[in-house]
Amino acid sequence: MCFTVGVTDGSPVQRKPVAGAATGAGTLLQLLRDGLPRTRSELSAITGLARSTVTGRVDALLAAGLIAPSGETASTGGRPPATFAFNPAARIVLGADLGATHARLAVTDLAGNVLAAVNADLDIALGPKAVLDWTVEHGRKLLDEVDRPLGDLLGIGIGLPGPVEHSTGRAVNPPIMPGWDGFDVPAYVSEGLPVPVLVDNDVNIMALGEHFTAWPEYEHLLFIKAATGIGCGIIASGQVYRGAQGAAGDMGHIQVAGAGDTHCRCGNTGCLEAVASGAAIAAKLTERGVAARGSLDVVELARSGNVPALRLIRQAGRDIGEVLAGAVNFFNPSIIVIGGSLALAGDHLIAGVREVIYQRSLPLATRHLRIAAARTGESSGAIGAGVMVIEHALDPARLDSDSSFFGTNG
Ligand SMILES: [Zn+2]
Secondary structure, eight states, rough: OEEEEOOOOOOOOOOOOOOSSOHHHHHHEEEEEEEEOEEEEHHHHHHHHOOHHHHHHHHHHTTTTTTTEEEEOGGTTTTSSSEEEOOOOEEEEEEEEOOOOEEEEEEEEOOOOOEEEEEEEGGGGOOOHHHHHHHHHHHHHHHHHTOOGGGGGGEEEHHHSSOEETTTEEESSTTTTTBBTTTHHHHOOOOOOOOOOOEEEEHHHHHHHHHHHOTTTTSSEEEEEEESSEEEEEEEETTTTTSSSOOOOOOSBOOOOGGTOOOTSSSSSHHHHHHHHHHHHHHHHTTTOOOSHHHHHHHHHTTTHHHHHHHHHHHEEEEEEEHHHHHHHHHSEEEEEEGGGGGGGSSSSHHHHHHHHHSSSSHHTTTOOOEEESSSEEEEEHHHHHHHHHHHOOHHHHHHHHOOTTTTOO
């Protein structure tokens, strides 16, 4: 039932330097996380810190293994190495993407490169203990597989297919997750893997994974997951935006004009999800005599050229575009990334989205707007769950105020 997938390499991540307010080693590390090697003088010039201060910070980061000498080390002459660069291999993280019926767990380095991963058919409805026991057991197996000790593990990030209160790591009234409501996921997981545990919903971690891996240069990103349901992950100024209660981006239950009085599972009528989700398209096809059980069947039909399926996907794209046109005026994103299983049906969904957004949104908001298909594929959730941990652990303000992180090279 479980199988291990091959190792993949992520592309290099370009990150905006944090010049100006530099104070501690964490800030210096953030600057070096773009992967470019720099000398002490360059670091001093960029940060405005005194050369002696930079030397102290660099020594702390070297001791922690988080940066490494790069380029010509000139060690024979007894001179110190000239340049330093971020060392993504210094630590590892685990990312778990726990879907409705499928789980994916990956161990990555600090640049989000997948070192090893495992997939399994796993029903979230088995309840938190069974699902999280699987996560812990296979997390330990992955550490063995990449031959890294627990001390190298910075933390584990977990994505769940329902509403999550990120600050406490608990699911809140999740519709398809019996037994999970209010369950303390971090407390339970850290009994088996004693490291920090962070939890978020599946769409937010997919948005993080896509942004980190494929679109780091875009500060304001909307990631659309169009699958059995429809959701949106929001990256604002490079950070996940969750809103007051973690409900930000729940665009599936915004009304669309063409939905009429179609009933939605949320109890309202006319929701986007009720007409444009994979489940809704499958139901419409079935009504017309084309058998389809869910979004994967819809994708299959579209790929084989089934005309009603193609038309319905295009219309779903327009309906999604209608909601997004309002979001574009309101939020002014620099990129919209369309992902989820429905996006696998080819260009039809994204063509419908583009058609309506460019027609309906304000010219200033669409002038430089890019609308693109997701690039990270099935790994985006697991990678994003790991990225959530990396960003938390390497947060400059956190590191600058917690010197215990340094000098403990595991
Ligand atoms: Zn609804």
